[in-house]
Amino acid sequence: MNRALRFLLTNFLLWKTAMFGTGRQRAVIVGLAKSACWLIGTCAATAFAAEPGANLWQAQIKVSRGVVNIARDGQRYPGIVGARLKEKDVIETGGNGSVGVMFNDNSTLSLGPDAEVVLQRYAYDSTTYMGAFDAYIKKGTVSVQAGNIAKQSPEAMRMMTPKAEVSGTAKNYVVSVGE
């Protein structure tokens, strides 16, 4: 995509120059155009490579139906399939919404309608399987599938609700708040 963009931009500038410039001007402008495009291309490539880095993101939305939102740093984003999540994100579903999230340690959380879950803490080492996973289920139904973090140390994965704290060796369970 970057290459295509650079190609188009270069050609557009070359064409402009060809129409309006004289010999010497043309050479300077072509040179400038080329370095500008190279810069744009490099910056774009860097930004792109830095963004979805494996360690920056802890989870990804795999299933999304109806209204699903992610609240992050006071902003609200649509919780579409493919969206990446990180620590401190809040996942919310509307009255017709449901969402399935896969974490790096192969844990999954799936939320039914009118649910709100805060990803309080998530850390995971894919070599040792050590980590910490705390989620606060404020309301709604959440189906939980424990992954490598809980397999390594059951106490390291905790589902919190307003009334309780849940942990253990269980692989599959449901937590329903305010049913």
Added chain:
Amino acid sequence: MKTAWIALAVSLALGACAHRDSYVLLPDQSGQAPGSLNIKPAEGGGQPVKLDQAYQTATSTMGGGFDASRTDAEDVKRRYGAALDAMPPPVVRFTLYFLEGSDELTPKSKADLTVVLGEIKGRPVPDIVVIGHTDRVGLIPDNDRLALRRAEAFRKKLLEQGIPADAIQTAGRGEREPLINTPDEIPEPRNRRVEILVR
């Protein structure tokens, strides 16, 4: 006066229902024991509850504690179907094998490749972890490089198929994690492999 009492009782009952929390232990999907779940009340409200059988349930009480009871698959489906239906498709694992000292797949694994690619392409947003391994023939640093080359060779195949680069993680484990344990310098075709995790 009587109606006021009834109204109070009804509102209390409704209030209790509206704020009821439930915790249900489900069967393990791979057919193993369900494990156990400890439910600790948040503010010193009664005793913790432990669930260790499939479909055992803890339900919050007005006193801040929990009552244990039992439910079944049908009830779980009726009450929690929407959340359960949204569960991401299960993680799938594959192993592909390589020719000795090479990052070229064996003829059998070349044929299996279409199955792996089919699984990956069947998912709307796949992410893939590829880990390369070797047998114990050769020096450790050489095997580390070969393991990584195997993982990278597979990654290249995925890129050629249009899988985005940020969806693929690769690693090489050299001869450290053999599938079949052998003494050093013993050739073992089943250890020359990449393990692929698709989720």
